[in-house]
Amino acid sequence: MNKINNKIIKDYLAGKANDKEMEQLAKWLELSEENSKRVFGEELIYHIGKPNPLATQEKISKAEEKLFNKIAKEETKEHHLNLHNIIKYAAIFLVVLMVGGGMFTYLHRSKEYITVAAQDNIQHITLPDNSVVWLNKGASISYNKDFDGEERRVNIKGEALFKVTKNPEKPFIVSSNGATARVLGTTFNFNEHGKNGNEEISLIEGRLEVTGLNHEGKVILHPNQKATINKNSKSIQTKKEYTPVEAAWRDNMVPFENLNIIQIAQIIEQLYDVNVTVDSSLNNQKTYSGVIKKSSDIRTVLNGLAFTISFKYTIEGKKIILSAP
Amino acid sequence: MELPEQRFRQLFRETYPALTFYASRLVNADEAEDIVQEAFMELWKYQDNIEDEGHIKAFLYRIVYTRSLNILKHQAVVNNYSDSVKKVESLKLDFYNPEKNNVMDYIESIELRKQINDAIDELPGKCREVFILSYQHDKKNKEIAEQLGISIRTVEVHLYKAIKALRERLKDKVYAL
Numbered sequence: 342m343n344k345i346n347n348k349i350i351k352d353y354l355a356g357k358a359n360d361k362e363m364e365q366l367a368k369w370l371e372l373s374e375e376n377s378k379r380v381f382g383e384e385l386i387y388h389i390g391k392p393n394p395l396a397t398q399e400k401i402s403k404a405e406e407k408l409f410n411k412i413a414k415e416e417t418k419e420h421h422l423n424l425h426n427i428i429k430y431a432a433i434f435l436v437v438l439m440v441g442g443g444m445f446t447y448l449h450r451s452k453e454y455i456t457v458a459a460q461d462n463i464q465h466i467t468l469p470d471n472s473v474v475w476l477n478k479g480a481s482i483s484y485n486k487d488f489d490g491e492e493r494r495v496n497i498k499g500e501a502l503f504k505v506t507k508n509p510e511k512p513f514i515v516s517s518n519g520a521t522a523r524v525l526g527t528t529f530n531f532n533e534h535g536k537n538g539n540e541e542i543s544l545i546e547g548r549l550e551v552t553g554l555n556h557e558g559k560v561i562l563h564p565n566q567k568a569t570i571n572k573n574s575k576s577i578q579t580k581k582e583y584t585p586v587e588a589a590w591r592d593n594m595v596p597f598e599n600l601n602i603i604q605i606a607q608i609i610e611q612l613y614d615v616n617v618t619v620d621s622s623l624n625n626q627k628t629y630s631g632v633i634k635k636s637s638d639i640r641t642v643l644n645g646l647a648f649t650i651s652f653k654y655t656i657e658g659k660k661i662i663l664s665a666p
Numbered sequence: 667m668e669l670p671e672q673r674f675r676q677l678f679r680e681t682y683p684a685l686t687f688y689a690s691r692l693v694n695a696d697e698a699e700d701i702v703q704e705a706f707m708e709l710w711k712y713q714d715n716i717e718d719e720g721h722i723k724a725f726l727y728r729i730v731y732t733r734s735l736n737i738l739k740h741q742a743v744v745n746n747y748s749d750s751v752k753k754v755e756s757l758k759l760d761f762y763n764p765e766k767n768n769v770m771d772y773i774e775s776i777e778l779r780k781q782i783n784d785a786i787d788e789l790p791g792k793c794r795e796v797f798i799l800s801y802q803h804d805k806k807n808k809e810i811a812e813q814l815g816i817s818i819r820t821v822e823v824h825l826y827k828a829i830k831a832l833r834e835r836l837k838d839k840v841y842a843l
Contacts, residue, residue: 351829353754360748367750370757381761382840383833385772388691390782392802395695396683404699405678408706415707598715627765630715649732 345369345376354384456483463591468495472513473504475591502588516554520570523550543567543584553577586611593635599628602650606663613639620664623652669713677722678706684773685726692734692762701737705729723774727764735759778839785835789828796821797828 349366352358358366370377394400457466458481466474469488476482480499493513495503505513505524513524519540524547542551544562552559553570557577560568567582585595586608595608603625606617612635619625629650636642643654643661653666669677682702689698705726709716716725738759747755764770772778789797795814799805800821807825811818 364750367753377757377761379840381758386836386839393683393687395686395699401679401682408703412710631712651732
């Protein structure tokens with residue numbers, strides 16, 4: 342059946358095709374993509390020539406006003422700082438130290454020290470050099486009031502995210518009982534996170550030197566690397582990871598840029614501690630950019646992604662499979 | 667990149683007609699308007715992720731396409747279409763996938779619009795008159811018959827001839843898709 346009665350196409354284009362004609366049309370269209378292109382191409386051209394009732398000057402102006410009202414509303418909402426912008430700004434690092442009680446190592450210094458602690462909320466502090474720190478619940482930092490001296494030193498307990506102002510003359514150093522992180526390059530991100538009592542530091546952007554203070558040694562981190570300082574085995578290990586995930590506690594946002602479906606699946610694995618399989622039916626050449634908003638229900642995130650990337654998913658316990666819709 | 671508001675507004679006005687046209691090829695007029703609003707909202711939110719202005723249109727078309735798809739998936743369940751209608755609809759959706767076919771170029775093509783208009787202009791007198799009333803002014807056959815003082819049957823014959831002539835005339839355009 343390589344030919345089709347012209348009348349069927351005409352009836353379809355006129356919206357007058359009956360059931361039997363639709364059946365024949367469907368069969369014929371399935372035969373080749375050419376057939377599909379021919380019929381739908383004609384349909385498209387037919388409509389292109391018609392005036393678009395949605396595009397009168399009046400409608401466009403109304404739509405424009407509506408859009409900019411929405412944008413204005415959105416902008417006045419409590420401003421969630423986009424992590425993406427922060428990365429561009431200067432440097433970010435996130436420090437999570439699993440240290441118990443106890444004093445900071447630098448309290449013996451004679452200069453005036455300031456200590457800031459966050460109790461029930463995430464707290465936002467600007468340091469004397471305009472660097473910004475977000476303290477996670479229960480975290481605290483202390484630092485020299487004016488940041489005078491040759492270095493910018495901050496002591497930390499708990500978990501914090503740092504956005505550091507560039508100043509190559511004056512290194513920025515964050516210390517805990519167990520580790521020191523020193524800004525080396527222009528921008529860097531430091532994430533020190535403690536599972537099993539270890540200290541973990543992950544870098545989002547830039548270069549960072551991490552030193553264990555109990556003879557664990559020293560490593561230089563590159564973006565998307567995480568250093569784990571194991572106090573028991575007295576070692577530092579580095580591991581590749583999508584480090585913006587580590588900072589998601591701050592605003593539940595994980596930005597990503599030019600990642601393919603497999604890399605995005607890895608973010609989901611990290612965020613929800615699940616196992617994600619990407620079926621070969623999905624195109625892994627295409628890349629995507631955007632922000633994942635972490636939600637308590639993994640389905641919300643998957644539905645959101647499926648919206649743009651176009652995949653379907655199945656969840657079985659901790660196993661998730663993504664495949665073509 | 668960051669788009670200054672002035673540029674963003676300009677872009678909106680330039681792109682809105684083609685984008686609402688594209689959306690209304692897939693969903694109804696109200697839905698099309700909503701989806702295009704959402705697409706521009708997304709553009710505004712994620713403008714930092716777009717490297718240069720050349721990518722903006724593709725970004726907008728992709729969002730319109732995926733959102734339309736979502737609406738339609740839902741409707742197919744609600745409306746309980748017959749299998750062959752569903753099949754034709756799904757092939758049509760596939761055709762409109764901006765990453766598969768150059769529908770975007772077609773919709774944006776000023777040249778094509780001109781060719782269509784030229785082809786209409788070249789229709790013989792009465793035939794053109796009837797066709798324009800039907801096609802561009804959305805008049806019913808009965809209204810055209812009354813307006814021009816001819817029979818409905820004659821209107822039908824004119825329309826039939828017009829469409830036949832135009833299909834012949836624009837055949838190459840279709841195959842160029």
